[in-house]
Amino acid sequence: MPLRQVSVGPLRKNVQEGEEDIVSKEIASSNIAAGFSRAGRRSNESFARGIMVFPDGTSRVTIERDPTPLYIERGMGSYLFDVDGRRFLDLNCNFTTLIHGHTFGPVVEALTHQLQRGSCFANPTESEIELAELLCGRIPRIDRIRFVNTGTEAVLFAIKAARAFTGRSKIAKLEGAYHGAYDWVEVSQAATPDNWGDAFEPKSTAFYRGMPASVLDEVVVLRFNDIEGTRRLISSNAHDLAAVILDPMPSRGGLVAPKPEFLAAVQEATRKKGILVIADEVLNLRQSFQGACARYGLVPDVITMGKIIGGGLPIGAIGGREDVMKVFDASAGRPLLPQGGTFSANPLSMTAGLAAMRHLDHAAFAHLEMLGDIVRNGIGRAISNQSAPLCVTGAASLFRIHPWAEAPNDYREIYPTPGGTTVMKELTRFFAENGIVLPYGAAASISTPMTRVDAEFIVDVFAGFLESHQDMLGAIKVRK
Ligand SMILES: *Cc1c(COP(=O)(O)O)cnc(C)c1O
Numbered sequence: 001m002p003l004r005q006v007s008v009g010p011l012r013k014n015v016q017e018g019e020e021d022i023v024s025k026e027i028a029s030s031n032i033a034a035g036f037s038r039a040g041r042r043s044n045e046s047f048a049r050g051i052m053v054f055p056d057g058t059s060r061v062t063i064e065r066d067p068t069p070l071y072i073e074r075g076m077g078s079y080l081f082d083v084d085g086r087r088f089l090d091l092n093c094n095f096t097t098l099i100h101g102h103t104f105g106p107v108v109e110a111l112t113h114q115l116q117r118g119s120c121f122a123n124p125t126e127s128e129i130e131l132a133e134l135l136c137g138r139i140p141r142i143d144r145i146r147f148v149n150t151g152t153e154a155v156l157f158a159i160k161a162a163r164a165f166t167g168r169s170k171i172a173k174l175e176g177a178y179h180g181a182y183d184w185v186e187v188s189q190a191a192t193p194d195n196w197g198d199a200f201e202p203k204s205t206a207f208y209r210g211m212p213a214s215v216l217d218e219v220v221v222l223r224f225n226d227i228e229g230t231r232r233l234i235s236s237n238a239h240d241l242a243a244v245i246l247d248p249m250p251s252r253g254g255l256v257a258p259k260p261e262f263l264a265a266v267q268e269a270t271r272k273k274g275i276l277v278i279a280d281e282v283l284n285l286r287q288s289f290q291g292a293c294a295r296y297g298l299v300p301d302v303i304t305m306g307k308i309i310g311g312g313l314p315i316g317a318i319g320g321r322e323d324v325m326k327v328f329d330a331s332a333g334r335p336l337l338p339q340g341g342t343f344s345a346n347p348l349s350m351t352a353g354l355a356a357m358r359h360l361d362h363a364a365f366a367h368l369e370m371l372g373d374i375v376r377n378g379i380g381r382a383i384s385n386q387s388a389p390l391c392v393t394g395a396a397s398l399f400r401i402h403p404w405a406e407a408p409n410d411y412r413e414i415y416p417t418p419g420g421t422t423v424m425k426e427l428t429r430f431f432a433e434n435g436i437v438l439p440y441g442a443a444a445s446i447s448t449p450m451t452r453v454d455a456e457f458i459v460d461v462f463a464g465f466l467e468s469h470q471d472m473l474g475a476i477k478v479r480k
Pocket of ligand 1: 095149150151152153155178179180181247251280281282283284306307315316
């Protein structure tokens, strides 16, 4: 595993795998001994200050708090250190972004070099070409690409590009799927049993009070893995649909594998009617060397990217078929879709992304896949050993634990129940007590500096949770 050497910090230097195990367990037991199941004193003090300047104390709704968040002092490799001096194995990785963990040597080096040369210019730099060449060369179906600053922006421009290309305005998306903060993709992101409508024709539901009705009218909502419904809804709206946007394994929809016939249905129904397929791989590009569509056999027209391709800096990208991407082409005057952005393709994001992606080679993916299998299989075994009413989903370097005995199929099947929520909160807390940050209700991610020992430790902690929470688990309703 050549990647580990570059990313080790002082704590891990010259530490053999066996010894690391001892370090992890020592720290974990000291965390427990100190009664640190939640944020420490200094985090609480920081939060008290945050409350005075932010509406809820922080700048992101997605920040986990129990009841206050952990404030981070620094990250190193696969670890986070909070301001109270505790160390945690980081399974959040800034929402799956940091595939090489924190302070990855080549990224730090590339950024240090670039910082001394300037952070942004109103001219292109050669770094943008290098990252573009890497992505166009690696990801199937990307003939041309544009860089922006976030996944939200990538999705927004991909949808506008599809509209400009087709001359149609509607889009279709999966119920419960997350694609960032563009209004059209927020539709039905948080549908509830009270408003999601019947199973055959999901309603378009507002994401926030005051969401324009016109937006709701322009979004057709599909259910993940619903083959017949997807075919029917795409074809009955075909004349107005610019695109179907889908994440091949929606993380907030449960991180459930797509049925091949479902992807085939999307493919066939759209192709017949000239509707574009936008694959949102902002999160799932990390599923293989060539991304998630390559893994699952979807052939998209446009792919949106973000997260890992910035090496830890803000980034987004829209890539796709040459004729579609032509809507951005300003070489002959005003393009069909003008797209700029003050910080788009800034050399810091470009050089950090290039360093990270270059080191994400086949060996790195094999390592991630191996660790992911250890974690998912180990968790699955612990569940069946204890006959616990839980299950685990995910693929490659991603996993998600659910409070159901049967693997869910789509968003409606992961809709939280009071018992399930209690168990998942307790699970996250138990992991924190044992020195692991496990995202609550979202995808957990493995990074390249993690080792087999880390993977086994995750499984051990999970098995420990099952053993010590049998009463709580016995009380949750098993849904078939
Ligand atoms: C994270 C994410 C986004 C939004 O990316 P930001 O950089 O947070 O704007 C969009 N789509 C998917 C699938 C994501 O996981």
